[in-house]
Amino acid sequence: MGEDVSKRELIQKLLKGIETGDAKAAAVVNEAKYIQHNPQTHEGSEGLTALFARLSKTDPRVTFVRVFEDGDFAFAHNEYDFSSLRVAFEVFRFEDGQAVEHWDNIQSKRGPNPSGRGMLDGATEITDLDRTEANRAFARAFVEEVLVQRQLDRLDNYVDTELIQHSPEIADGIAALRAALEATTDEGLAIQYDKLHKVLAEGNFVLAMSEGTRGGIHSSFYDLFRIADGRIVEHWDTIEAIAPRSEWKNKNGKF
Numbered sequence: 001m002g003e004d005v006s007k008r009e010l011i012q013k014l015l016k017g018i019e020t021g022d023a024k025a026a027a028v029v030n031e032a033k034y035i036q037h038n039p040q041t042h043e044g045s046e047g048l049t050a051l052f053a054r055l056s057k058t059d060p061r062v063t064f065v066r067v068f069e070d071g072d073f074a075f076a077h078n079e080y081d082f083s084s085l086r087v088a089f090e091v092f093r094f095e096d097g098q099a100v101e102h103w104d105n106i107q108s109k110r111g112p113n114p115s116g117r118g119m120l121d122g123a124t125e126i127t128d129l130d131r132t133e134a135n136r137a138f139a140r141a142f143v144e145e146v147l148v149q150r151q152l153d154r155l156d157n158y159v160d161t162e163l164i165q166h167s168p169e170i171a172d173g174i175a176a177l178r179a180a181l182e183a184t185t186d187e188g189l190a191i192q193y194d195k196l197h198k199v200l201a202e203g204n205f206v207l208a209m210s211e212g213t214r215g216g217i218h219s220s221f222y223d224l225f226r227i228a229d230g231r232i233v234e235h236w237d238t239i240e241a242i243a244p245r246s247e248w249k250n251k252n253g254k255f
Contacts, residue, residue: 007074007094008067014099015064015076015090021056023049030098037103037254040243058082065120066224068202070132075200075207077224077236079120085109087119087238089207089222091200103198103209103255105222107238114171122166122234123226128204135227139206140199142232143223147193147210152181160231167237177235187216197255204228211242211255218242220254 010028017025026048066077075091087109093101111118128135142158145151155178165172170180183190193212200207210221219241226234242254 005097007069007072007092010094010097010099011074011076011090011092012064012067014092015062015078017048017052018055018060018062018080021053023052026052028099030095030100033095033098033100035101037101055082066124066205068126068200068205068207070200070202073200077120079109080106089224089238091198091207091209105209105220105238105240107240110168111166113165113168114176115165117164117166117172119166119168119236119238122164122236126203126205128227129202131227132201132203135204135206136199136201138227138230139201139208139225139232140196142225143193143196143199143208143210147181148196150181152178158232160228160233163232164226164234166235185215187213189213190215191221193221209255214239214241 014025014028017023029048061081063079063081064076065079068075072093072095073091074094075089078088078090080086080088085108086106088104088106091103092099107119109119138158145154146158155174159174159177161174163172163174163177165176167180170176181191191212191214193210195211196208197211198209200209204227206225206227208223208225210223211219212221213219219239222238224236225232
């Protein structure tokens with residue numbers, strides 16, 4: 001498979017195999033090198049071929065809403081219809097035109113949120129390609145300072161007052177975000193970010209992949225930010241509970 005095929009195209013070809021059950025889609029994967037970070041999935045294209053064949057029997061639909069490229073990586077923001085609707089972020093690392101590593105974060109589709117927004121609607125146009133690295137650094141600083149270190153007094157430095165919010169339980173605006181980050185349950189903070197693992201970016205969009213807890217449950221947080229004029233102006237996310245290690249089908253870990 002040649003280098004002339006973009007990673008943006010490769011990720012779509014691979015994931016469309018979920019609809020068709022086509023084993024050729026799994027051929028986008030380099031089985032000898034493939035590292036699978038979905039704890040529920042076996043490694044390699046053999047695992048993917050079986051998964052695609054099983055899923056295709058449910059008459060699934062894969063809808064790509066946003067697809068990005070970042071160096072060796074491609075990442076997508078998708079809707080899956082597997083008897084119920086789910087929202088996913090899919091991340092692949094490629095070498096020589098084949099996928100060699102995969103991460104994902106999938107959540108049941110919910111909403112609309114208190115501002116009437118869905119988990120997938122909103123801006124899709126990729127702009128400001130010359131700002132990719134600046135935006136990556138900006139989003140990284142936001143997650144580390146505000147979400148992990150909980151310097152909530154710095155929210156105004158990063159987030160637009162009129163933030164467009166797609167998280168299913170939070171309304172638009174910086175005040176609603178602050179309230180969500182300050183919320184507590186019997187287990188402590190309702191949302192606790194402990195570690196930022198990876199930051200991927202293309203132009204005005206940045207995806208942050210983090211680990212923490214929600215309601216005391218070990219969880220993975222994938223946050224997609226749209227940045228404009230030096231502020232986060234729009235936000236999407238998925239939150240997924242991380243299965244206990246005893247249930248993992250591979251040993252690579254979620255991140």
